[in-house]
Amino acid sequence: DPRLVKQALEQRGIATPALRFGRGQTPRGGLPPPPSSPRRWLVKPLRSGGGHDVRPWHPGTAVPPGCYLQEVVDGMPVSAAFVAAGGRATLLGLSRILVGDGAFGAEGFRYCGNILTTVGDRPGSEDEALMSAAGDVAAVLAGAFGLVGVNGVDFMVHGGVPHPIEVN
Numbered sequence: 006d007p008r009l010v011k012q013a014l015e016q017r018g019i020a021t022p023a024l025r026f027g028r029g030q031t032p033r034g035g036l037p038p039p040p041s042s043p044r045r046w047l048v049k050p051l052r053s054g055g056g057h058d059v060r061p062w063h064p065g066t067a068v069p070p071g072c073y074l075q076e077v078v079d080g081m082p083v084s085a086a087f088v089a090a091g092g093r094a095t096l097l098g099l100s101r102i103l104v105g106d107g108a109f110g111a112e113g114f115r116y117c118g119n120i121l122t123t124v125g126d127r128p129g130s131e132d133e134a135l136m137s138a139a140g141d142v143a144a145v146l147a148g149a150f151g152l153v154g155v156n157g158v159d160f161m162v163h164g165g166v167p168h169p170i171e172v173n
Contacts, residue, residue: 007051007073010172013149019142020168022076022161027068045077047114054173056104056114075170080163084119084173085139089147089156096140102159138167146172 011021023044046062050072053059062074082102087094100119103109111117142158160167 007049007075007171009150010146010169014142014145014169017141017145019145020166022078022168022170024076025068025074027070027072046074047077048072049075055116056111059114078161078163078168078170080161080168083135083139083160083162083167085143085158085160085167087140087143087147087156087158089143089152089154092148092151094140094143094147094152094156096136096143097155099136099139134165135162135167142167142169 007024008026011024014021025046042064048058048060048062048068050058052071058072061077062068068074082104084100084102086097086100088097089095098121100121102116103111103118103120105111105113105115106117109117139158139160142160143156146152146156146158157173158169159171159173160169162168
């Protein structure tokens with residue numbers, strides 16, 4: 006549930022994109038933003054994966070049943086792999102996510118692969134800070150949801166700050 010993930014992360018001071026839900030989708034959910042909102046939004050299915058059916062939201066249109074809106078965060082898409090058990094997590098590594106790359110037969114927001122990064126090779130670098138922040142997110146998720154086994158969390162990295170957008 007993206008609302009529960011957002012709540013758990015924000016309670017620990019981790020930046021997350023804004024979410025909006027249409028009427029009837031949640032008793033405490035908000036309505037879509039007004040057409041004049043300066044933010045950009047994506048329509049995301051509640052049950053989907055790999056970027057299937059993710060698309061830009063057009064102001065004034067209804068949120069389809071089974072979908073929600075997630076604020077667009079510009080930046081580089083990154084995925085963190087981690088192992089979790091007993092409320093704890095160990096980060097395995099980060100990779101850059103390939104999205105909508107026509108060279109791989111994808112378009113829009115469709116997932117088409119990952120490329121392992123060199124994060125952590127330079128002590129004191131932005132890469133090391135990103136690795137640390139990703140580890141913090143993994144720890145929060147493992148503790149809040151009792152995750153077990155190999156898991157992943159996808160981010161949009163903007164200004165060196167990871168904004169979690171999805172848990173796998």
